[in-house]
Amino acid sequence: MARHLLRWTVALLPVAVAAGLWTAIRGGLVADRRLAVEATALRSDWLLAAGCLVSLLGGLAVVLVGVRDARWRRRLDEQTTAGALDRRLLLSRLDHELKNPLTAMRAALANVSATATGSDQDAGLRSIEAQVLRLSRLTADLRKIADVESSEVDRRPVDVTALLEEAMEIVREQPAAAERALSLDLPRAPWPLPQLRGDWELLSLALLNLVDNALKYTAPGDRIEVRARETAGSVVVEVADTGPGIPPEDLPHIWEELYRSTRARGVAGSGLGLALVRAVVEQHGGTVAAESRVGRGTVVRVQLPSGVAGEA
Amino acid sequence: MVAVPTILLVDDEPAITENLAPLLRRAGFEVVVAQSGDEALRRVRAIPPDLVVLDVLLPGMDGRAVLRQLREERRQVPIILLTQVGESGERAMALEEGADDYLNKPFDPHELVARIRAVLRRRPTTGASLATAQRLRSGDVVLDRASQRVFRNGSEVLLTPRATVLLAYFMTHPDEVMTRERLLEEVWGWAFPAGTRSVDTRVAELRRALEENSGSPELITTVPGVGYRFTARVESA
Numbered sequence: 001m002a003r004h005l006l007r008w009t010v011a012l013l014p015v016a017v018a019a020g021l022w023t024a025i026r027g028g029l030v031a032d033r034r035l036a037v038e039a040t041a042l043r044s045d046w047l048l049a050a051g052c053l054v055s056l057l058g059g060l061a062v063v064l065v066g067v068r069d070a071r072w073r074r075r076l077d078e079q080t081t082a083g084a085l086d087r088r089l090l091l092s093r094l095d096h097e098l099k100n101p102l103t104a105m106r107a108a109l110a111n112v113s114a115t116a117t118g119s120d121q122d123a124g125l126r127s128i129e130a131q132v133l134r135l136s137r138l139t140a141d142l143r144k145i146a147d148v149e150s151s152e153v154d155r156r157p158v159d160v161t162a163l164l165e166e167a168m169e170i171v172r173e174q175p176a177a178a179e180r181a182l183s184l185d186l187p188r189a190p191w192p193l194p195q196l197r198g199d200w201e202l203l204s205l206a207l208l209n210l211v212d213n214a215l216k217y218t219a220p221g222d223r224i225e226v227r228a229r230e231t232a233g234s235v236v237v238e239v240a241d242t243g244p245g246i247p248p249e250d251l252p253h254i255w256e257e258l259y260r261s262t263r264a265r266g267v268a269g270s271g272l273g274l275a276l277v278r279a280v281v282e283q284h285g286g287t288v289a290a291e292s293r294v295g296r297g298t299v300v301r302v303q304l305p306s307g308v309a310g311e312a
Numbered sequence: 313m314v315a316v317p318t319i320l321l322v323d324d325e326p327a328i329t330e331n332l333a334p335l336l337r338r339a340g341f342e343v344v345v346a347q348s349g350d351e352a353l354r355r356v357r358a359i360p361p362d363l364v365v366l367d368v369l370l371p372g373m374d375g376r377a378v379l380r381q382l383r384e385e386r387r388q389v390p391i392i393l394l395t396q397v398g399e400s401g402e403r404a405m406a407l408e409e410g411a412d413d414y415l416n417k418p419f420d421p422h423e424l425v426a427r428i429r430a431v432l433r434r435r436p437t438t439g440a441s442l443a444t445a446q447r448l449r450s451g452d453v454v455l456d457r458a459s460q461r462v463f464r465n466g467s468e469v470l471l472t473p474r475a476t477v478l479l480a481y482f483m484t485h486p487d488e489v490m491t492r493e494r495l496l497e498e499v500w501g502w503a504f505p506a507g508t509r510s511v512d513t514r515v516a517e518l519r520r521a522l523e524e525n526s527g528s529p530e531l532i533t534t535v536p537g538v539g540y541r542f543t544a545r546v547e548s549a
Contacts, residue, residue: 100325102418103394107331110421114338136418154473170509201474201500201510 088146091257095142098135105132141272145257148279154199157307160235161186161193163200164228167208171215179220185227193228193235197307198284206280209273210239210300217298218243234286235306240299246292254290277302317432318342320361322352322378323394324370332365332421339425349373353381360389363428366411367394376409383410390431392424408457412484416497430488445548448483450531453522454549455483462522469521474499475514479522482532482542491539515540 024030109129168184171177187193196203214224218241228237246254253259257275278288286304319341323329326347333343344361346352349370356364364382368375379391393406393414406414412431415424434442442448448455454463460476462469471479478499482490492508499514500507519526533543 099417100328104325104327104331106418107328107335107421111331111335111338139418140416156472166509201507204510 194306245294317362323367449549
């Protein structure tokens with residue numbers, strides 16, 4: 001408080017001194033004729049001064065708004081990260097709480113299956129078993145995402161060209177691949193893609209997941225293009241398809257754990273694939289993005305920083 | 313000589329013990345249940361069991377502390393850990409601290425039975441537990457588990473970290489047929505589409521580095537249509 005007062009006093013001191021002097025001169029207390037000159041000015045000079053004042057005030061207002069905006073934005077960022085942390089915590093607790101019941105259920109199922117005889121019962125048991133297995137897989141996937149997010153990834157040289165070629169080979173083995181036009185486009189000239197530094201298996205998993213997704217969400221006859229390019233200091237991999245596309249309201253959420261668009265209900269999957277892709281790419285210092293038009297298709301873009309030359 | 317092996321099953325969740333105990337009994341084991349770490353220690357000292365199935369998360373003294381305590385008492389009873397926290401470090405830690413095997417919850421109960429049988433089978437022939445040995449030797453190949461280094465004929469062999477972990481898993485489970493899926497689950501920690509290829513790649517790396525003639529391997533042999541098996545004899549060195 002006292003500091004505030006001092007600051008204003010210092011700031012206003014020249015004004016106060018000038019006002020005091022002016023009063024003194026007008027009152028004839030200082031009997032120097034040179035000082036008794038009338039302060040005169042043209043009307044345009046007064047207008048100019050007023051204009052200056054307005055500009056000054058305007059500038060001040062802009063600076064104030066800017067500072068306030070930055071503060072607000074920072075607060076929003078903090079809230080978003082806190083929200084993401086909360087979500088992750090919730091997911092890991094959920095995963096944890098599911099493990100014991102699932103273990104017990106699998107043991108109980110094994111016991112019941114060993115004694116069951118009726119075929120009706122068998123069908124019911126098989127279906128319970130299938131669903132329990134599905135839940136088990138879900139917990140495994142959740143665990144994997146948490147694992148990727150919390151641990152340091154390997155930093156070994158990874159040949160993206162070989163990685164993508166292998167991924168395409170694996171994808172082509174699936175029956176759905178034969179009904180779609182799959183193509184891989186990699187630069188060879190003047191030089192191939194640079195090496196990345198990272199974990200081969202995780203990167204392979206992420207890219208396979210993307211191509212696999214494209215395969216899952218397209219119909220026979222659709223086209224899927226996988227292409228990679230080198231840009232300043234990084235490699236950009238794109239997986240593009242001519243599938244049904246993702247509505248704009250869903251697009252920002254596709255990278256979230258367990259998010260399933262209403263349009264994706266008919267497709268098998270846990271809704272964890274893209275969350276895992278994002279986790280892997282971000283752990284490698286990269287970014288993910290997607291563009292889509294309903295009825296036209298989707299392109300998912302992964303940008304990964306390339307390894308520093310000579311370090312390998 | 314005990315005709316029916318006694319298994320001490322330690323888990324604080326009654327739903328698990330109530331269902332696993334009859335399953336293990338049907339598989340031909342005698343089962344004793346303990347609900348906490350302290351109870352587990354008391355039972356091990358009193359019975360003693362032929363094998364302990366030990367949950368990591370227990371009230372009070374947790375599974376890892378029980379494992380450490382038992383190993384400090386120089387008890388060689390085989391232990392299969394049931395892990396929960398899914399961090400990859402967990403697996404390495406479990407084996408380093410002297411567990412013979414571990415399973416991630418939720419697991420296939422038949423897999424637990426298979427692991428129990430495998431650990432019990434492995435035990436008498438190898439004398440001291442391979443799981444607790446710092447150095448493992450098979451022929452001219454030596455694996456130092458603490459430093460994660462591999463030597464052949466006395467000179468160090470450079471392997472990728474994953475291949476080293478894979479070799480450690482093979483060497484602590486000699487003569488067991490390993491499906492690619494199991495190796496993935498155990499060494500990589502999870503299954504993924506390109507996984508089985510990754511296993512083949514790492515096995516090929518191990519063969520190139522360690523076999524006399526990688527065309528006709530003598531350490532890690534292929535079991536057609538199933539997976540791999542570490543065929544050579546392993547001893548603690």
